[in-house]
Amino acid sequence: MLATAFTGELTKLRRTIAPWVTLGSLMTGPLFLALFMWIIRDPQRAAEFGLLGTKAALSGIEPTWSSFAGFLTLIVGLGGTLLLAFVAAYVFGREYSEGTAKIMLTLPIPRPSFVVAKLAVAAVWWLTIVLVVFVEAVLVGLALALPGITGVGVVSLLGNLLLVAGISYLLAPAVALVTVWTRGYLAPVGFALGMLLLGNVVGHTGWAPWFPWSIVPILVGSVGDPVDTLPSGSLLILAITFAGGIVATIQVLQNADNTQ
């Protein structure tokens, strides 16, 4: 059942542009960083580029691999959380916007299988994007010959990207829940944006390790210096958010009226 549901979800993505749009948008991250680094590497050039040059200098970017990797982790952590929310809202929300929910919900396949299959597809989709962006980042780093680009540095970037991507993924079921609850795209994307902002606000307070949407911000350093370790309470909160989101999404699909 689960395998059928999973391959079915993959089939539903055929010829859709959403996977390419999400991949393309995250792939601009390393390119922008590269542009900034190329500009600030040469003060003369920075002056020529005017505002963009000033911006690059102000943002604290240095033309080194560790600075590049740090900023890329931040982009994947924050921008990616939003992108992943879009992915989750898309795989669940399109059944409502395209009117196919009534088809899906009258199949001889238990509804929880669809929830798990859709989240699995979102995971594969998200992991693919992150890995492609990682490879792109290494190529950009080599092309710019950024100082400090070593095997260890590259592996550490991969580890950090996978960590923040994984944590962002634990928040995806909450987005799925909002999607099936409201039966559309708008609310879940708004929800994710709101949580991202709230997470960055709460991130400045002592509550940061206990608020699921603040954990990526404190890891990537968008609120203060990046931290290396999380209290085990944070991991517990994330696990609860993940499992709770899945259970609640299944409950809504199982019990809510489908009158679309």
Place this chain on the structure above:
Amino acid sequence: MTSEAVVTTRGLTKRYGSVVAVADLDLEVRKGEIYAFLGRNGAGKTTTIRMILGLIRPDAGEVRVFGPTADSAHPEWLRRVGSLVETATAYPNLTVRENLDLHRRYTGAPARAVPDVIEQLGLAPVADRRAGQLSLGNKQRLSLARALVHAPALLVLDEPANALDPAGIVEIRQLLRSLADGHGTTVFVSSHILVEVAHLADRIGIVHAGRLIEELDREALIAAARTFSAEQLTDQQRADALLGLELERYFLARTDEGPR
């Protein structure tokens, strides 16, 4: 009266705020019959069908399909049900064939079933077109084809004649008749088109404001209508009715023949 009930509802009730969409409905659809559920707009036809299929939960009463209570948490019984609810929908990015094949995989039907229903529903010329690009009538045919792919023992069709041209309506009527007669398929079909039902159904339930107000077989319906209308219809109305038939015949003949 002794034959086995395929769909039974007892005291089925659904309210939306102060609107009672379906009120205390007792239905019994027997094996191999075509039961038409006839009612005006807003009578509660679609709401009843959604409850039979487990898309919405009744406020009171129960639905039994093939004996046991229809339970959406254990949807194995849906393998034997083909359905079309309200508007025709499909995954727009997939072709006709891909949509049907997806459904075939979900329901475990043999591969052969897909070309067979494409043939049956006259979809061969558009089989490799994306569902999103189909005309309304062909979308309707696709949805009907989907309902048939897995050779269900019970068909639950909500206004299957929607968007079909006169020839299409006749085709579908013949198809449903041959499924009921040749394969013992039970058909529960909603409609607001009287003529349609008079030609097709073995038994007719008339629903109004959520209540079943009359239940009769086709001969009884036609006889009742004759007696009733003998006193009511003017010559002008009879002539208009005949004109409708004449126009339809002419239209079909001319479109078969082509330009001259």
